[in-house]
Amino acid sequence: MADLTTLGVYDALKRFFPSRNDDFASDYVEELNELRDFGVTQGEQLVDLLQRRCAEVIEIDQSPMNEAEIRMWTEDCGEKFVADRLRDGYWFSYPALFRIALELEYGATYRAYADRRDGLEETDPVSSL
Numbered sequence: 001m002a003d004l005t006t007l008g009v010y011d012a013l014k015r016f017f018p019s020r021n022d023d024f025a026s027d028y029v030e031e032l033n034e035l036r037d038f039g040v041t042q043g044e045q046l047v048d049l050l051q052r053r054c055a056e057v058i059e060i061d062q063s064p065m066n067e068a069e070i071r072m073w074t075e076d077c078g079e080k081f082v083a084d085r086l087r088d089g090y091w092f093s094y095p096a097l098f099r100i101a102l103e104l105e106y107g108a109t110y111r112a113y114a115d116r117r118d119g120l121e122e123t124d125p126v127s128s129l
Contacts, residue, residue, distance in 0.1 A: 006032050008043045013094045016050040021061070024093035031098050037113065038106060053101040060100055061092050 002008070006028040014022065040046055065073065073091075074082045085091050092100065103110045114120075 002043045004032060004035060004041055004043050004046055009035070009046065009098070010094070012043065012046045012050055013098060015047070016054045017058070017094060017097050018090070020088065021090060021092060021097060022094055024095060026095050028095075031095060034099075034102065034113075034117075038102065038110070049105055050101060053104045056104055057097050057100050061090050061097060065091065 009028040009031050010026075035041070035046060040049065070082060070086075073085070099114065103114070106113075
C-alpha cells in the first residue's frame, strides 16, 4: 500500500469526479490532513471511500438548488458563476465534492470536525462555567 500524498488525493478525485468540477485551485494539503485525521493514510483507502460514495456525491452535486441557496451562491460567487452552474447542471468543485464524500462517510463526526475546522463550533454554556 502506498502512503497517500496531496497528488494522490487529487488523482483520486480526478478518477471519480467529472473534469468540469476541477475548477478550483487547491494544493490538497488541508484535504490530506483531514483524511489523516480520520485514519485514511493510504491511497487505496481513499479510492475505496470514493468508490462507495461517488454516485451519491455526484447526485448531490447535480441536484437543483433552492432559491435561498441560489441567492447565497450569487452573493458569494457572482451572477455569472451561478448562471453557468445552473446551465451546466452542477455546483461543486473537487474540494467540496471531497468534503461531501467525507460527510457522507463519517456523518455527524465529520460535521462536528468541519465545524471546529471552520470555527463554527458552538460552546456549551454549561461546560464553560
